[in-house]
Amino acid sequence: MKVTKTIEETRQTISAWKMQGLRIGLVPTMGYLHKGHESLISRAASENDKVAVSIFINPIQFGPAEDYAAYPRNIEHDRKVCRENGADLIFHPEVAELYPDGFCTHVNVDQLTEGLCGRSRPGHFQGVCTVVAKLFHIIQPDKAYFGQKDAQQLAVIRRMTRDMDMPIQIIGCPIVREEDGLALSSRNKYLSPEERMAARCLSVGLSKGRQCLLQGETNAAKVIEVIRTHIEREPRARIEYIEMVDPDTMQPLERANAPLLCALAVFIGKTRLIDNMLLEEPIWN
Numbered sequence: 001m002k003v004t005k006t007i008e009e010t011r012q013t014i015s016a017w018k019m020q021g022l023r024i025g026l027v028p029t030m031g032y033l034h035k036g037h038e039s040l041i042s043r044a045a046s047e048n049d050k051v052a053v054s055i056f057i058n059p060i061q062f063g064p065a066e067d068y069a070a071y072p073r074n075i076e077h078d079r080k081v082c083r084e085n086g087a088d089l090i091f092h093p094e095v096a097e098l099y100p101d102g103f104c105t106h107v108n109v110d111q112l113t114e115g116l117c118g119r120s121r122p123g124h125f126q127g128v129c130t131v132v133a134k135l136f137h138i139i140q141p142d143k144a145y146f147g148q149k150d151a152q153q154l155a156v157i158r159r160m161t162r163d164m165d166m167p168i169q170i171i172g173c174p175i176v177r178e179e180d181g182l183a184l185s186s187r188n189k190y191l192s193p194e195e196r197m198a199a200r201c202l203s204v205g206l207s208k209g210r211q212c213l214l215q216g217e218t219n220a221a222k223v224i225e226v227i228r229t230h231i232e233r234e235p236r237a238r239i240e241y242i243e244m245v246d247p248d249t250m251q252p253l254e255r256a257n258a259p260l261l262c263a264l265a266v267f268i269g270k271t272r273l274i275d276n277m278l279l280e281e282p283i284w285n
């Protein structure tokens, strides 16, 4: 497994692979890899000849009051995870490599970024799209793998790829969870033991919403209320949003039927966590 720091040496490796006609899968990450990332890397390894993992904490997707400086890092551990899950290349650039002095071009996806995380994190998706577009140009993958955990990000990247005619297949991968249901996230590291217990309310709340849907509730506001009521019982939790939207357009739904995405962001203490449930098949007609 090769580790590259510069665009130049990454391009050399990629061109050699392309010359041999090999298919390339890309898994973009910010590092501090866990089993959620592992699922993306091993899936990419099973569907491509070569797998590139990018590890880059992208400063332009963090707001000024967010956790860029504190974001956890452990490159030694990440190398091991990549190797063990079948990666062939880690692209691990410095900030100045991707954003040299004078950098002033950004990629913006409208509409899909107005609600959910886009409302409370202005500029976040512009930062994500800009870095992902750069990674796509550098690595030129056939397929790129993203987690359903960041459902809005997945929808936004799909749309950017389609709108900009990028010849890359975007593969969405299911959310990997802890045994008690908490979605794996590098940010779970910030939680104290008490907060870790409290954080269960996100996935339990979503399951209560799912039960409510399966019992025939068709009013989105009512399902959201059931989830809200459950999460509000947890004193350490502060809800930022709970929304029911179309999974492709991210536009709010009033009538709760598939395809639907119910997404939420909740602070547990100072840590902001997100989770969601996706309903692809109609429950009723």
Ligand code: AMP
Binding pocket: 028, 029, 030, 031, 035, 036, 037, 039, 040, 145, 146, 147, 148, 149, 150, 173, 174, 175, 176, 177, 183, 184, 185, 186
């Ligand atoms: P990050 O390093 O947090 O930027 O995440 C890199 C990729 O891993 C993104 O596509 C995430 O959606 C995905 N990911 C993060 N957590 C999970 C999880 N629990 N299950 C599946 N994919 C995940």
